[in-house]
């Protein structure tokens with residue numbers, strides 16, 4: 001099924017994001033996590049796309065297994081990092097041959113040893129170029145893209161960032177998923193600004209439950225998301241008590257999701273980090 005055809009049909013869409021594990025043990029854990037989360041009947045799940053060749057093969061393999069053997073609709077992420085047009089086209093051919101209908105088209109983050117994103121020879125510099133290419137080649141994928149309620153870290157000018165999003169959508173995105181954020185006013189204001197500049201596609205909020213303070217500080221420093229001061233203070237207060245951090249994280253994310261859905265968000269995309277307990281606890285509270 002094309003994800004865009006599932007949005008707004010039968011209540012909010014719920015989706016879970018996973019990454020391809022590097023080890024066999026990690027892979028066993030991933031499938032155990034998926035098993036725990038499938039009872040929550042997600043609308044779809046997605047699998048990220050890394051920088052190395054073997055992890056990229058894993059993305060195709062895992063989405064295919066999730067869709068065909070586990071029976072959950074699955075979306076493959078795809079980036080422009082370190083690949084030329086032919087390599088990207090060959091991944092798309094493999095995804096199509098595997099019966100995958102949904103792709104999240106991204107520029108990608110620079111690999112760890114590079115400060116800035118570098119376009120390869122005959123490669124793409126922006127997600128919009130990837131989207132244009134996929135459409136020009138006639139691939140029938142339902143295409144998603146990324147967006148940034150607090151602005152993308154590399155773009156100081158929020159209006160320019162929004163105009164770049166509009167270009168990418170106009171080239172053929174069917175929906176977008178936001179970067180993680182912790183303050184819903186950022187999402188609401190962003191959706192209003194996006195609508196005002198002519199972005200009409202569904203904007204699905206991306207939520208990452210906080211389970212570990214040091215980890216979330218690392219993520220937010222990389223992606224530029226802001227932890228509101230009152231939430232930060234509560235977390236700081238219990239910094240070394242993992243259970244207390246987890247409980248505050250679940251409580252905050254649950255309240256965030258309830259409020260987003262009440263304000264008309266089309267669903268929630270959970271960044272699970274391949275762990276089920278927090279996402280499961282939040283979904284059970286939302287569905288209960």
Ligand SMILES: Cc1cc2nc3c(=O)[nH]c(=O)nc-3n(C[C@H](O)[C@H](O)[C@H](O)COP(=O)(O)OP(=O)(O)OC[C@H]3O[C@@H](n4cnc5c(N)ncnc54)[C@H](O)[C@@H]3O)c2cc1C
Pocket residue numbers: 047048049050077078079104105106107108109110125126127128145146147152153154155160161162164165168177178179180206
């Ligand atoms: C839901 C989600 C899933 C993700 N999954 C992955 C994943 O699987 N693998 C991975 O590596 N990363 C992933 N990322 C991270 C993402 O790759 C990074 O945030 C990356 O830095 C930007 O990707 P993009 O597709 O948004 O790029 P773009 O839309 O190309 O934007 C990148 C930057 O370029 C600017 N820009 C765009 N067009 C132009 C232009 N024409 N001229 C000048 N500036 C321009 C934008 O304003 C922005 O600052 C994900 C992010 C999200 C939100």
